[in-house]
Amino acid sequence: MKVIKFGGSSVASAEQLKKVLSIVTGDSGRRFVVVSAPGKRTNKDKKVTDLLIQFYNAVVYKHDTDELIREIVARYTEIAAEFQVDDDIENTFSAELRQLQENFDEADPYALDSFLASGENLNAQLVAACFQKNGVRARYINPKELGITVSNEPQNARILEESYEKIYQWRESEDILIIPGFFGYTTDGHLCTFSRGGSDITGSIVAAGLKVDLYENFTDVDGIFAASPKYIHDPELIEYATYREIRELTYAGFTVFHDEALMPAFKAQIPVIIKNTNNPECQGTLIKKSFENVSRNEVVGVASDGGFCGITVGKYLLNREVGIVRRILQILEDLNICFEHMPSGIDDISIILRERQLTRDIEAELMKQIEEKIQPDQLSIEHGLSVVALVGEGMRERPGTTSDSTAALARKNVNLRMISQGADERSIIFAIRSEQERLAVRSLYYTFFD
Template structure:
């Protein structure tokens, strides 16, 4: 059995519905379908999810919501009319939309989750009816009835383990199973949504629960590329890569998945196939377990992110002081701040943060407390910080890996703040100035992909 997920751009209108139905029916192994809410149909259009957010905000502000309700319903009506779907289906969709503003929710976070989730819920319901109309037996997999249970966090839920046991009950289902992505139900019966990439997460969970042979994730790109196509024209596509390569690259900005979205599939050792809805005959990119994987290149991909900042601490004989790092971590714990990396030397220590979790006031307070508690000889907050990831299972094959990475950068006078190789030896992390990051990525791509084969 294959689990197939379609994103919002693949479900934006009736023509897109026709395309995904062709994809579904072209392979009899595609039995479980996970759908997003309708996305944008053209430049300047608005996603249904964004319309639902607007509806929720107007409801909270006690404003007139008639116009936005009508706009949301019209998106589904356009699709239903094209396929001559029974009036009763649209009546139910309209009733659900109109009824949202009068429903009671535990708090405003759950209200927002409840509104947003209806985009996926109604799209899955509509697709089920379209397939049935076309004499393709299908069943709407209502998350509440299926037992798709998530944690009690309104807009940042995580799946509960018992969900997998509940999904396993449907492994022998003969009809096409249509799942709404993005949300589940808490054990209290409230709708809670995932955070980023919600439908990707649902697809990954369903694939694990049904023990799928492959999790096919259809999107709007032909494959995952070795570098950001906005940075390098016509980069090489990646035919096959490992889970851990994908996670390392996602961390540094690869936008096809954020790294948490594929964790359930990884835990279930389910291969993931990223493909293009508009070019379904292309093979896309396979993401597979590390076992039995044999790399053909030193480097699989190069990525960068400019979302970081760093705190540099210098203190003479820092390495001799017992409890120095403990005191530092206690300060971060006090302010509920997590750190990304902490490279250190004999007298120096750098703590790298995701800048999004700190505001300017927090930065000042943390720096003041570090000064007062640890009495460093030098303390510097560095906002101008980017991280570059050079990733590839093949990096383990060469004793000259670090040299090969540093040389093209040093030859072009790009300064490195940090070099860090993980224990897995499949990724090298570099710290640079934000202004140097794009140039560094381009140089590394040119260096490795001009002659990137491993000697046999």
Template sequence: MKVAKFGGSSVADSIQLKKVGEIIKKDPKRKFIVVSAPGKRNKDDFKITDILIRLGNAFLNNDAFEEHFSTVIQRFREIIEGLELDTSILSEIEQSIYTVLNANYSNEMKMDAIKAIGEDSTAKILSAYLNSLGLQASYVNPKNAGMLVSNEPGNAQILPESFSKIYALREEDGILIIPGFFGYTEDGQLMTFSRGGSDISGSIIAAGIKAELYENFTDVDSVYSVNPNIVDHPKEIKTLTYREMRELSYAGFSVFHDEALIPAFKEQIPVCIKNTNNPECPGTLIVSEKAPDEKCVVGIASDTGFCSLYVSKYLMNREVGFGRKLLNILEDEGISFEHAPSGIDDISIIIREKRLTSEKENIIIERIRNELHADTVSLQRDLAMVMIVGEGLVRTIGLAKKATVAIADANVNIEMINQGSSEVSMMFGIQSKDLNRAIQSLYSAYFE
């Protein structure tokens, strides 16, 4: 049995959904289908989830929400009419929105329920469409599928007892269409995963039914070794390990939500990234281990929007508890950190800029000076992180030299290096303005 997940671009309109129908028909092993909400039809278009969020915010703020409601309904009307389905589905979608808006939920729970309408509606539409093609298909609500999650609105986590419940789906007849992005608490409250969580849903279902393969259909033929917006026609990656994909996802590769592979990883289920618009292309296969003769470096990922909090104090290394006290200050202010390379007398804490407002910055710096008596405290913004990713990277001689030479050849200064914390990645911090030059030079060094 296979699990196939179709992302927002794959279900954006009736034309795309017809392609999805053909893909499902061609392989009877595709018994479990997980879908996202309709995404963008072109670069200037909108995602249904974004409009639902605006609708929810407007309603909760007592503002006019009717325009957003009309936009959502019109989009689904076009899809339903394009698939020549009964318009009763549209009435059901309208009713589901009003039911949520008028429900006696907290604001957080109401927003989660509103956001989930996109995926839920897509699943109902696809189920009806497959039946119109003569296939036996049924919509399965995540509650009935066994998707039990923690009570954390907008950031739900799957509960361990879910997997045995999901396994029972193997006994169901026909094709099962399951909306992604949300589950239910033990007391029946709808909760969504973090944004992009339909990938998480697909991985959970694949792990629960112990699938032979989890196919993730998107709008690219494969994962590329570098961002194609920075390097023209980069090489495709044929095979990745789970750890490599997770590192790439974290560091800016947008194909997968960076938490998505964890359930599949634990069950060692292979994952294949495929293109809805070119389903015959083999895509990129993600496995637990790759052949020893494969190339070490598989990709170069990057992301902007970081800052570095630098703290220096003479004999810091002899002061017991200094690091704990420093991190406690961040915790008190609700700030999580990404990396923390350190020396004898200094430490740099890498933080996502969006988490550190100017107000928080001033509070944290003042507390470090007063409570830790640091000699120097400073913050450097507008940093980019570049990550070289590959299994066996730390055991391969000369890879770090190749990276530093390539960055120097691009006339880019390295602000930070962090390698020892990971066996599959080597990270460099540089100024955001230098990112494209550094990436192009690194790609040339490793892949050309």
């Protein structure tokens, strides 16, 4: 038994949806289908979710919405026409969007969620109708009926544990269930979305709840590559990866799916495979807790991401000052700032942060509080940093990985601002100047992948 999820590009047009139909009906184990809202058909196209954000803003500022509603609904009617769906999709979907507009309450913290979720919700209804038109026993199911219950956090919902038992009750469904991704319902009945990209989260939740044998995530690439194609021409496909390796790679910049999307499946130890809707015969990337009798590289991938800054706190005999790290962390907590890495020496600590957390005022207050409460001998902040991660469970068995990687970066004159490696030796993290990100990724990739 499998849960299969299709991303926005896979359901962007009638042509793509025909591929989805073929994939689902080609395997009798594919009984639960999670769909995103229609994505871009071309590079110049707009995602339906982006159109819905425009629609929401038009409602907020009381602009005319007729043209936007027509544009959104047209994305669905074009697909419906190709499948010769008899239902009055245009009027039905237009009415649902106008109902959102009529019920809009600016004071409602869940208002935006309802607008955003309609992209997936309408699409799941359409996909079910298209399947039925082709003789497939399928039906749409709303996440509330399925049992997806979430926390009261608009646009950032978290699944509640009680959901899994409810979802499991659908395991023996005789119909193929078409499930809209991206949202659930709070215990008091509010529609609430996951963070953007959350259809991947829905797929993972449903897979864990149903205790399936495999969660298939179909997208528009052949799987996960060992480095970004924007930096490496024709990078190697990662055929096998562990849950922890993928967590490290997605954190450090891989964007095949939502950063935390696979955690429910990982916790339930459900194998996950990433495959290509446009090339379903390709092996893809299989993700499991561990692999036996499978040949794998010690290093599975090189990932990178920009938008970081580094704060250096220097103080003589810092290592002998009890509680200094706790006080620094308390300052960050008081300002609601998360840190990414905090390597230290005997007289200094470096704090790597996401720059987007720091407005000018927050940065000034942060530096002021460190100055007052820590009284450092040296305090500085450096913007414009990128993080590059070298990832692989096998690195612990390969002597010299750290020296090989730093030597490779040195040969290309990449200046390291920070290096961090955990005790499990699953990843090595380098902080560098953002303008050297491409150079660093290429240097590391060609050192470990030949």
